[in-house]
Amino acid sequence: MTPDDLERRLRxxxxxxxxxxxxxxxxxxxxxxxxxxxxxxxxxxxWLIPAAxxxxxxxxxxxxxxxxxxxxxxxxxFAATHSAATPLSTTPPAAAATPGPSPARVAVPNPPPAxxxxxxxxxxxxxxxxxxxxxxxxxxxxxxxxxxxxxxxSAVPAGATPAQTAKAAVxxxxxxxxxxxxxxxxxxxxxxxxxxxxxxxxxxxxxxxGPGANGxxxxxxxxxxxxLVWTVQAALGQGTIPVKFVVAGGSPMLFGxxxxxxxxxxxxxxxxxxxxxxxxxxxxxxxxxxxxxxxxVAAGQSCAFEGTTQWQLxxxxxxxxxxxxxxxxxxxxxxxxxxxxxxxxxxSYTFRMFEVSMQNGQVVAETSExxxxx
Amino acid sequence: xxxxEGTGSAERMWVADQALTDLYAAYWHSLVRxxxxxxxxxxxxxxxxxxxxxxxxxxxxQLRNQDLALAYxxxxxxxSSRSALRHRKVEDRYLSSQSEAxxxxxxxxxxxxxxxxxxxxxxxxxxxxxxxxxxxxREVLTLRYYLDLSESQIADALSISAGSVKTHAxxxxxxxxxxxxGTS
Numbered sequence: 001m002t003p004d005d006l007e008r009r010l011r012x013x014x015x016x017x018x019x020x021x022x023x024x025x026x027x028x029x030x031x032x033x034x035x036x037x038x039x040x041x042x043x044x045x046x047w048l049i050p051a052a053x054x055x056x057x058x059x060x061x062x063x064x065x066x067x068x069x070x071x072x073x074x075x076x077x078f079a080a081t082h083s084a085a086t087p088l089s090t091t092p093p094a095a096a097a098t099p100g101p102s103p104a105r106v107a108v109p110n111p112p113p114a115x116x117x118x119x120x121x122x123x124x125x126x127x128x129x130x131x132x133x134x135x136x137x138x139x140x141x142x143x144x145x146x147x148x149x150x151x152x153x154s155a156v157p158a159g160a161t162p163a164q165t166a167k168a169a170v171x172x173x174x175x176x177x178x179x180x181x182x183x184x185x186x187x188x189x190x191x192x193x194x195x196x197x198x199x200x201x202x203x204x205x206x207x208x209x210g211p212g213a214n215g216x217x218x219x220x221x222x223x224x225x226x227x228l229v230w231t232v233q234a235a236l237g238q239g240t241i242p243v244k245f246v247v248a249g250g251s252p253m254l255f256g257x258x259x260x261x262x263x264x265x266x267x268x269x270x271x272x273x274x275x276x277x278x279x280x281x282x283x284x285x286x287x288x289x290x291x292x293x294x295x296x297v298a299a300g301q302s303c304a305f306e307g308t309t310q311w312q313l314x315x316x317x318x319x320x321x322x323x324x325x326x327x328x329x330x331x332x333x334x335x336x337x338x339x340x341x342x343x344x345x346x347x348s349y350t351f352r353m354f355e356v357s358m359q360n361g362q363v364v365a366e367t368s369e370x371x372x373x374x
Numbered sequence: 375x376x377x378x379e380g381t382g383s384a385e386r387m388w389v390a391d392q393a394l395t396d397l398y399a400a401y402w403h404s405l406v407r408x409x410x411x412x413x414x415x416x417x418x419x420x421x422x423x424x425x426x427x428x429x430x431x432x433x434x435x436q437l438r439n440q441d442l443a444l445a446y447x448x449x450x451x452x453x454s455s456r457s458a459l460r461h462r463k464v465e466d467r468y469l470s471s472q473s474e475a476x477x478x479x480x481x482x483x484x485x486x487x488x489x490x491x492x493x494x495x496x497x498x499x500x501x502x503x504x505x506x507x508x509x510x511x512r513e514v515l516t517l518r519y520y521l522d523l524s525e526s527q528i529a530d531a532l533s534i535s536a537g538s539v540k541t542h543a544x545x546x547x548x549x550x551x552x553x554x555x556g557t558s
Contacts, residue, residue, distance in 0.1 A: 014520040023402060026420060033428045
């Protein structure tokens with residue numbers, strides 16, 4: 001075992017071991033004890049804690065309001081309007097909302113502008129929702145990037161083959177321009193188009209008109225290659241078939257760096273955190289309209305330390321709710337999370353999910369989704 | 375005057391409550407898990423971290439900064455975990471929990487994933503070897519590889535010099551390597 005192996009194993013083992021326990025909520029007890037100590041009263045004995053917890057309920061309400069108060073918290077005033085991801089599920093969301101105590105079924109999302117991939121489609125077409133991955137900033141500072149997924153309505157020929165559908169999805173992923181009003185996705189494939197996609201059980205070949213745009217960093221172009229790999233594999237739905245690129249004119253490199261002689265694939269599951277943006281919000285989707293009075297449940301994926309992320313709900317720029325979400329697993333595994341936002345009054349909202357560094361308290365990943373309740 | 379003092383006190387309490395709520399949201403889980411890795415007793419870990427938060431709340435007027443407060447919480451948690459081990463003699467429970475953990479992990483492995491089983495067995499040995507390390511080495515390695523703290527942050531949390539952190543880490547890793555390789 002090399003020194004690096006030992007350290008990697010130790011890190012993995014400690015994280016896995018730590019996740020064996022689920023710490024109980026004790027915020028009420030802590031605040032109750034803190035207030036007792038603040039009044040110079042003898043500290044609460046542990047056997048009195050349940051009573052203290054009950055007494056602290058009113059207190060917690062006040063504290064939560066304090067956190068929500070704009071300016072009351074550093075994080076509460078941190079605006080973020082970049083990056084997002086749209087639906088995760090491959091099944092179409094229900095069209096109507098269900099009032100009552102159960103979580104609302106989401107309405108049909110408002111998709112980004114419908115796009116016809118790579119020029120007009122001759123003959124009869126059918127509208128499909130295709131997965132497309134894009135390279136976007138992971139934090140508001142824009143110094144790190146990851147892949148976000150969008151589902152885009154697109155016209156494909158009626159009875160399209162898997163290869164034709166995959167080509168349509170690749171064309172969508174290569175054109176981030178329709179999203180510029182929503183998300184500042186990078187456009188590393190600007191000026192390049194997909195001319196063909198062929199599929200065999202062991203190889204997908206994507207033929208491109210050029211090697212990609214100039215002016216992007218190695219980290220960004222690596223993700224640009226990955227976005228096409230993820231997109232074509234997702235559109236085909238046949239697993240992680242290796243992907244080969246062919247560039248018209250015979251260019252041997254993509255972006256002058258990545259040889260076309262080799263094949264590309266998604267990273268192994270335990271390394272996918274290097275490629276995917278750490279936080280996806282999959283519900284509500286961007287600009288979704290939800291019925292007033294119904295319970296809203298936000299959901300998504302994250303790869304965060306201990307699976308812990310924080311969320312904040314703002315209405316017209318004012319923070320009204322916040323909390324902590326725990327995903328089904330912590331990084332390097334990608335977990336899923338859900339947050340019950342309760343019933344919301346009519347208005348414009350933004351749901352923001354972010355991860356705070358255990359080391360220094362900095363926001364290391366975040367994403368936001370605007371939606372409306374009416 | 376008395377009323378003004380009363381108002382000031384309420385404001386201080388209010389500010390400390392907000393700070394505590396923010397810090398709790400961000401760090402409660404990871405600090406409890408850190409303590410648990412050190413004492414191997416969840417209730418004790420939760421009480422340890424709870425006490426640290428209460429202490430932090432009472433000192434917020436001196437800390438006034440999330441980074442300082444977090445460093446203070448880490449120091450409290452590590453020190454209290456150490457005291458708990460010393461005074462409540464949970465060290466034995468820790469060691470016995472290692473063998474239970476080995477059994478538990480073995481029983482939950484996917485039977486078909488031989489590679490994963492082998493990896494888990496190595497992980498369990500590594501964890502058991504970590505538990506046998508001298509306390510200080512165990513603390514340093516846990517802070518470094520669980521919380522990913524820097525040498526200076528570990529030095530602050532343990533109230534030792536950065537040089538000592540380096541020495542403890544080096545010795546601890548060397549022992550772990552020899553333990554794991556010796557049994558594989």
